Amino acid sequence: MNATATDTHEQHDSHAHGLSDATAIKIALILGAMTALEVSTYFVDFGAFFMPVLLVLMVVKFLTVVSYFMHLKFEHQMFKFLFYTGLGLALFVYFVALATFKFFS
Numbered sequence: 001m002n003a004t005a006t007d008t009h010e011q012h013d014s015h016a017h018g019l020s021d022a023t024a025i026k027i028a029l030i031l032g033a034m035t036a037l038e039v040s041t042y043f044v045d046f047g048a049f050f051m052p053v054l055l056v057l058m059v060v061k062f063l064t065v066v067s068y069f070m071h072l073k074f075e076h077q078m079f080k081f082l083f084y085t086g087l088g089l090a091l092f093v094y095f096v097a098l099a100t101f102k103f104f105s
Contacts, residue, residue, distance in 0.1 A: 018074055027068050034061055051098075055091070062087055 038057050046053055066083050067073040 019068055019071070024068070027064060031061060031064060055094075059087065059091070 034057050038054060041050055041054060072080055072083055
């Protein structure tokens with residue numbers, strides 16, 4: 001393949017999935033900042049907001065990775081339903097496990 005054909009193919013892939021390199025880098029930086037916030041919960045006392053902060057960050061990071069890096073944002077509605085159902089089930093199991101160990105008391 002010559003350089004022009006390769007460039008056209010890369011542009012087509014970028015437009016087909018709707019995720020440019022710049023957008024991917026921005027999302028990666030946001031995910032990195034959110035991970036730093038998660039790690040900071042170990043060093044900073046969040047009090048009663050410890051668990052809700054971690055759960056919200058977990059859900060936002062999951063949705064971001066699934067939507068953009070796994071291209072779910074651009075897929076059929078059935079796949080979105082399956083992933084979101086999986087997220088709901090995971091949260092349910094997590095809450096049940098926490099309740100079992102009395103972390104919510």
